[in-house]
Amino acid sequence: TNKQKNIFMLMIALFFICIYELLVITAATEVTDGYLRFMRTIRQFNYTVQVLGLGEEWKGGDVARTVGGGQKVRWLKKELEKHKDKQNTVIMFVDSYDVILASGPEELLRKFSRFSHRVVFSAEGFCWPDQRLASKYPVVHDGKRYLNSGGFIGYASEVHAVVKQWKYKDDDDDQLFYTRIYLDKEKFSITLDHKSHIFQNLNGAMEEVVLKFEKSRVRARNVAYDTLPVVIHGNGPTKLQLNYLGNYVPTAWTYEHGCGICDDDLLDLNGLSEMPLVHIAVFIEQPTPFLEEFLERLATLNYPHTRLRLFIHNNVVYHEQHVERFWTRHRSLFPAARIVGPEENLKQDQARNMAVEACKKDVSCGYFFSIDSDVALTNPDILWILIEENKAVIAPMLSRHGKLWSNFWGALSPENFYSRSEDYIDIVQSKRVGLWNVPYITQVYLIRGETLRSRLAPVSLYKQEGMDPDMSFCKSVxxxxxxxxxSNRDEFGRLISSTNYNISRLHPDMWQIFDNPVDWREKYIHENYSKIFDDDENLVECRFTRAFLDAVVTWCRVMVMIAASRAPLPLSRSSVRPGSSQAWTTSGSSTGGLRVTVVANPSGNQPSGDHRSSNTSQPVEPPKECAGPSLKSVSTRQGEPCLPSRVCRYSSGLSGDAGPARGWP
Incomplete structure (x- = not known):
């Protein structure tokens, strides 16, 4: 019966696992992020591994663009001389930079034992590098037909016999070598893993592979053959898809435990005698709302200012006044600063390269922190947090308030532009929290100085033909x-929208109530406004009067200019209507339609006569179908509006801590 057959096969597999030892052999000349990821999965499943070529010069050609890789075969041939006589040893050779292991040695050996051949190679859908050999391959009705040399497994003696045939140059092609041996059916017992039981090559098969969330672990499932491969290989142009899978497989992120790798290899800054030197590069490339607030946040960073070096590139004449005021107030905090203004006429890529070159040339530069002016950083510990993550390149996750527009992309389209990954929305909305390997970051990021001076040293980061600086940077990296x-492990801030920012207006920030409501409220709404909703807060001084703090001094001055526009309407909805509703919940009249009347009285003195008919007022008519109480907003030194109806509150210019002003009829 099938049950008896399954039990018999299981017993054979267990016997096989008990008597055979598995040795994983890989090749790597340097420690890269891909190599570290591979080794993390090796350690997680307790594989025995031998790394070949570490620290040696790579002479195997540019395998990312053309043929090559023969140097790996030469290394393997030499290594297997040590194992050729071991009858109970199974050898698996895999690449390391673009490979993830999804399960342990027991499952791997069990699946290998089910093959009737002595050596098993991974399979793919392309005959490469010599397509003329395609007709010589056996016909496969179900599964991938062609050999891929990125992964194979076999008994030590047979694998040694295969690689012993190598007699070519280091830059000759390893896959062509193995292909010719495979096609010689007379000599070796070799087969291919046609249905990805062990090896999954992603090139040409990305649509077949999905994430399968199991209990406390994640697998890559091949839906075409319903298999769970052990070795995931991002061969060819599928490196980004492998990075996506690597954000989860095997336990990088799970529903049960969240991020499983976030606390690996953290850098303990508390143990350092001196904090790393950070070069901060600020880029003001277009008119940006709330720039003064942006600059002030630089001065409040929770990091020793003696260990900061500031570079500012301002390409906007309008913002020269803001940069000058910031520099006048805080020049003592940044002793070694450089400010490049619009008179220098630098292009954006030139300015960014200038800043990054300063860190490259300074051997004491520990990190390079790039930040654009449309970033509102509200977490003063951001440098501590990002440095402690101990990554070569890392960005804090930021998005526009209430929107999905963020400073990263989860995937790229075939044209290398934006494509939404399956998990993008969950990451932006912090439904999945962790560290995410992504193909594109922008606006704010931290780069390790040592990385700039080594692997990125010969690279022009921000200039490639036909590319914007941000696209060029990410492609270069x-x-x-x-x-x-x-990282979305912490709350870092938000992005500012500058699309509709019009600097021809007298106070352009005031018009940002639509595009940047959070920043607008922080600048123009009194910090104690929300107290009107506290049950124990009673500012009512007389009948029909409801007093509350609403705005700061700038508010009323500008409201005179914009009262005739639609701009006060969201203000009335978000700030005035809640207070009105709080006070008149039983009045029976609607507070949805408010008549906004601005009374300009900069002197701060109580006006004489009927202030309701002041000729400086600008009425804003509500929709005809709306009815409700009126609002009189009086410009004073306090900048507090009056609410509502027949009795109005007037602030007489008291100091901020003098308590509520008296009402007047």
Missing amino acids: REQGIFMFV
């Missing part, structure tokens, strides 16, 4: 095999 991480 990806091509060097460096992972770009984005």
Whole structure:
């Protein structure tokens, strides 16, 4: 019966696992992010591994673009001389930079034992590098037909016999060598893993592979053959898809435990005698709302200012006044600063390269922190947090308030532009929290100085033909095999929208109530406004009067200019209507339609006569179908509006701590 057959096969597999030892052999000349990821999965499943070529010069050709890789075969041939006579040893050779292991040695050996051949190679859907050999391959009705040399497994003696045939140059092609041996059916017992039981090559099969969330672990499932491969190989142009899978497989992130790798290899800054030197590069490339607040946040960073070096590139004449005021107030905090203004006429890529070159040339530069002016950093500990993550390149996750627009992409389209990954929304909305290996970051990020001076040293980061600086930067980093991480483990701030920012207006920030409501409220709404909703807060001084703090001094001055526009409407909805509703919940009248009347009285003295008919007022008519109480907003030194109806509150210019002003009829 099938049950008896399954039990018999299980017993054979257990016997096989008990008597055979598995040795994983890989090749790597340097420690890269991909190599570290591979070794993490090796350790997680307790594989025995031998690394070949570490620290040696690579002479195997540019395998990312053309044929090559023969140097790996030469190394393997030499190594297997030590194991050729071991009858109970199974050898698995895999690449390391673009490989993830999804399960342990027991499952691997069990699956290998089910093959009737002595050596098993991974399979793919392309005949490469010599397509003329395609017709010589056996016909496969179900599964991938062609050999891939990125992974194979076999008994030590047979694998040794195969690689012993190598007699070529280091830059000759290893896959072509193995292909010719495989096609010689007379000599060796070799087969291919046609249905990805052990090896999953992603090139040409990305649509077949999905994540399978199991209890406390994640597998990559091949839905075409319903298999769970052990070795995931991001061969060819599928490195980014492998990075996506690596964000989960095997336990990088699970529903049960969240991020499983976030606390690995953290850098303990508390144990350092001196904090790393950080070069901060600020880029003001277009008119940006709330720039003064942006600059002030630089001065409040929780990091020793003696260990900061500031670079500012301002390409906007309008913002020269803001930069000058910031520098006048805080120049003592940044002793070694450089400010490049619009008179220098630098292009954006030139300015960014200038800043990054300063860190490259300074051997004491520990980190390079790049930040654009449309970033509102609200977490003063951001440098501590990002440095402690101990990544070569890392960005804090930021998005526009209430929107999915963020500073990273989860995937790229075939044209290398934005594509939404399956997990993008969950990451932006912090439904999945962790460290995410992504193909694109922008606006704010931290780069390790040592990385700039080594792997990125010969690279022009921000200039490639036909590319914007941000796209050029990310492409350059990806091509060097460096992972770009984005972290949403902490709340860092938000992005500012500058799309509709019009500096021709007198107070352009005031008009940002639509595009940047959070920043607008922080600047113009009194910090104690929310107290009107406290049950124990009673500011009512007389009948029909409801007094509450609403705005700061700038508010009323500008409201005179914009009262005739639609701008006060969201203000009335978000700030005035809640207070009105709080006071008149039983009045029976609607507070949805408010008549906003601005009374300009900069002197701060109580006006004489009927202030309701002041000729400086600008009425804003509500929709005809709306009815409700009126609002009189009086411009004073306090900048507090009056609410509502027949009795109005007036602030007489008292100091901020003098308590509520008296009402007047």
